Amino acid sequence: MIERYSRGLSGFGDGLANLLNRLYGALGAPGKLLQDFLNGSWLGHPLHAVLVDVVVGGYTMLIALDLLGLVLHVDVEPAGIIILGLSTLAGLSALLSGLTDYKDTATGDERNTTVLHGTINTIAIVVYLVAFVLRLGGSLDASRLVAVVAYLVISLGAYVGGHVVFKYGYMVNHNAFAKGKRAKEFTPVLPAAELAEGKPTKAMLGATALVLVRRGDLVHALKETCSHAGGPLSEGELRGDEIICPWHASHFRLADGHVLHGPANTRQVRYEARLNAGQVEVLGPVD
Numbered sequence: 001m002i003e004r005y006s007r008g009l010s011g012f013g014d015g016l017a018n019l020l021n022r023l024y025g026a027l028g029a030p031g032k033l034l035q036d037f038l039n040g041s042w043l044g045h046p047l048h049a050v051l052v053d054v055v056v057g058g059y060t061m062l063i064a065l066d067l068l069g070l071v072l073h074v075d076v077e078p079a080g081i082i083i084l085g086l087s088t089l090a091g092l093s094a095l096l097s098g099l100t101d102y103k104d105t106a107t108g109d110e111r112n113t114t115v116l117h118g119t120i121n122t123i124a125i126v127v128y129l130v131a132f133v134l135r136l137g138g139s140l141d142a143s144r145l146v147a148v149v150a151y152l153v154i155s156l157g158a159y160v161g162g163h164v165v166f167k168y169g170y171m172v173n174h175n176a177f178a179k180g181k182r183a184k185e186f187t188p189v190l191p192a193a194e195l196a197e198g199k200p201t202k203a204m205l206g207a208t209a210l211v212l213v214r215r216g217d218l219v220h221a222l223k224e225t226c227s228h229a230g231g232p233l234s235e236g237e238l239r240g241d242e243i244i245c246p247w248h249a250s251h252f253r254l255a256d257g258h259v260l261h262g263p264a265n266t267r268q269v270r271y272e273a274r275l276n277a278g279q280v281e282v283l284g285p286v287d
Contacts (some may be wrong), residue, residue, distance in 0.1 A: 002163050004185035006112035013115035016190060032261055038100035039262035046171045046265055048101055051094035057160060058087030059128070059151055066144050077140065082149070084132050091125040091154075099173055104263045105227065106246040110168040111286035115166055122158035124150050173266040174230040175223055178208075186274060186281040193279055195219070200243060202234035205282060212280060213238065213254055220254040221282050230266035 039049035062083045069076035098118055105111040107243030120277040127150035134143035164170045183205060190203040195214045201222055203210045209224035211233040222243070224233050238244075242251045242260055250264035257268030271284035 002113055002160060003109045005115040009115045010112050013111050013133055014107060016115065017105065017111065018105050019257045020099060022285055025216045035100055036262045039095040040265045041259050041262035044265055046101065047050040048094060048097040051097055054090040055087055057096050058083055058090065059154065062147060063151060081135050084135060088125060088132055091128060095122060095125060101263065110170065113160065113164050114170060117157055118159040119153060120160060124154035125159055127153060175227050175269055183283050183287065186283045188279040190280040192275050192278050192280055198238060200234045200236055200238060210282065212273065217275060219273035219275060219280055221271035222252065222257050223269035224262065226250060227268055277280050
């Protein structure tokens with residue numbers, strides 16, 4: 001049902017994603033570092049989810065504090081102003097991190113629903129800014145009423161956000177539940193003659209797709225499915241000791257699958273690999 005209401009935003013959503021991608025591209029290397037920070041690549045977890053916890057928790061505390069002040073007839077306004085101000089600042093940060101995640105969404109219902117989530121929450125943060133200004137101006141009753149309205153709006157936005165995560169796996173590690181085959185001993189996956197030097201090559205370990213990269217007698221092996229959005233790393237670009245996803249340009253270190261640049265924030269699953277008797281053999285995955 002949510003998708004039905006979000007499809008009307010498709011034109012706006014696609015335009016916004018394109019604009020954000022152009023903006024980050026124009027910023028060059030500093031833009032890449034900013035994206036890494038806002039995606040949470042350094043954290044191993046989406047930064048947006050952390051900030052949202054602060055936002056919702058802070059606004060919930062504000063309502064509880066206002067109720068306490070009304071029931072007990074105590075002055076809680078100094079604390080209320082601080083909580084409202086800090087929660088709104090966190091909300092603005094959450095919008096910025098959310099927009100950074102959003103630029104790499106898949107087109108269609110996932111993107112449409114995500115832009116609906118962001119639009120609702122942007123409205124809520126604007127209304128909270130109004131509530132903050134009213135409190136600073138001494139209009140306490142009006143501020144409380146506006147804050148309650150904003151809380152209802154941001155709760156709706158949170159519901160839509162949960163729908164995006166749990167239905168579409170938005171910003172969820174795409175390898176989390178795909179355990180695949182585990183090789184408890186070195187297992188052949190490809191004739192060595194078919195693994196060209198310095199060329200990402202797809203191989204299968206049972207039903208599990210791997211990407212292999214040969215550097216002389218050394219072979220690197222990672223799970224082929226990009227942890228960010230499922231892109232095929234075997235079609236990616238090699239740059240030094242990194243492999244770059246062809247879909248959203250996440251960078252992973254070949255040696256251990258570590259995320260070097262986002263939007264991915266979860267490392268690639270790694271396998272031990274070797275050349276033996278004319279075959280490429282793998283063992284793992286390796287934790």
